[in-house]
Amino acid sequence: MFERLIVEEKKKKEEKNEKLLANLCECRLILCHGYVSDVFISICVPCFVKVALSKEESEKTRKEVEMALLALSCIKGENHIEKGSYLKGMIEIIKYHQENHNLTHLAYQSAWKFLIDRFQNDLTLKKVIMNELHFVREATRELEELSKSVNCNRKGKEENETAKNVPN
Incomplete structure (x- = not known):
């Protein structure tokens, strides 16, 4: 049923509701646990990418945007x-995210997961990762952020324990 609605919405020349199309695609993808036909993929992937480019x-x-990227990563x-x-x-x-930090960690990881799943055996992605997406630099930045967070949590716990041990 969803696939029929998706195909009908995609065929519309005028008054196509892009938001409805994206929502139908997300629902269909979730209901079928990520396994979908090539026809469905040819409709939904461009739809999700268009939403995520906002x-x-x-x-x-x-x-x-986060839902679209999450749906892509589920394929x-x-x-x-x-x-x-x-x-x-x-x-x-x-x-765009690397420059503006506009995505949540989940959405950013979903975008990477989709790319890696599709291109794991393709030299194209390796070149893109090295030359355009600067994966190592991004991974280093994320690790630094994570270590700062862990250090802040440790410091907060130590301060709480010290405060508890100080007699009134």
């Missing part, structure tokens, strides 16, 4: 969709 800064838009199996049709968009999403 640079609007509202809370609602950020949630839509399982080998799909026969042309990789070039979404690689450029995914690179733009990741690069």
Whole structure:
């Protein structure tokens, strides 16, 4: 049923509701646990990438972007969709986040997971990671943030324990 609604919405020339299409695709993907047909993928992947490319800064838009990226990361199996049709968009999403830090950790990891799952045996992604996405620099930055967080948590616990041990 969802696939029929998705295909009908995609075929509309005028008054196509992109938000409805994205929501239908997300629902269908969740219901089928990530395994979907190539036809479905050829409709939904570009739809999700389009949603995720939104640079609007509202809370609602950020949630839509996160859901689109999360849905992309849930796609399982080998799909026969042309990789070039979404690689450029995914690179733009990741690069924009690296510059603006606009995504949550979950959304950012979902974008990477989708790319890595699709290109794990492809030299194209290796070149993109090294030359455009600066994966090592990003991983280093994230590790530094994580270590700062861990250090802050330790310091807070130590201060609490010291405060408890001080007699009144």
